[in-house]
Amino acid sequence: MRTVGRGFYWDELTVGEKFKTLNRTITDADIVNFIGVTGMVETIFTDLSFDEHHGAAMVGRVAPAALTYTIIEGLLCQSTMQTTGLALLEVEKKILKPVKAGDTVHCVVEVLSTRETTKGGRGIVTTGNSIVNQDGDTVIYYKATRMMRGNPGDGSEIAPKVEG
Template sequence: YSMKTIGRTITETDIVNFAGLSGDFNRIHTDAVYAAKDSFGQRVAHGMLVQSIATGLAVQSGIMEGTVLAFRELTCKFSLPIFIGDTVHVVLEVIDKKLFRRLGGGNIVIKYAVMNQDEKAVQRGEWVMLIKSRE
């Protein structure tokens, strides 16, 4: 099973709010003058902000509605920077599953890629989730 989520545009407000929430005020994220002189030439969204948005897009797709018991594990590689104004979506594919009857469900492994508006992967990895059994 595989699917693609809707897109979402990263805003300056997203970055400012995430900096306040996380406490990560690194200047590459929050200081436009500093970031303009850095190798990327502009502010970069926090990698974990984009990871949070990716999980939110997956939830909004409805595939997790009433099924996820626990988010158990994640791996993530940050491949490219994400800038203010970039629009991201997520491509999801279930690549493995294992039943755990005693837990009332089983693990699924979802391979994901966060794609930008140019269809370039900016993040990729795997999520392991415990989901309810149909039985």
């Protein structure tokens, strides 16, 4: 029986393949909760009166880039790596534009490379990830290298064991 919600096995991915996540709107609550839990209580994130007259590069309720990135990683974990993602090995990020409360983002993912590990049964996958806002602008681009499970080849699915 196929498990609903299982992520991709590394050997199901093809170099050049692209896919897109669902959309996610960044809210005031997201920003406030994130800066509170991380301690990123910089004026740019906490004081709406801090504007260009005070030296601010951006005005309004700006989201930390780390928040935007982690929201997208959450969407990817839920949809492409559930039970198949083993480790995030490397990330290279470029922050291109600010994201503010009310912006809606999604991610366009392109598979850049895949290879089997020497141990077998798992592979290394590198993707190029473009986080895009509601206007079609790329706000963050990052390359991610991950270790992922391979297809067991026996028709079995990796899923949590259910008792009873």
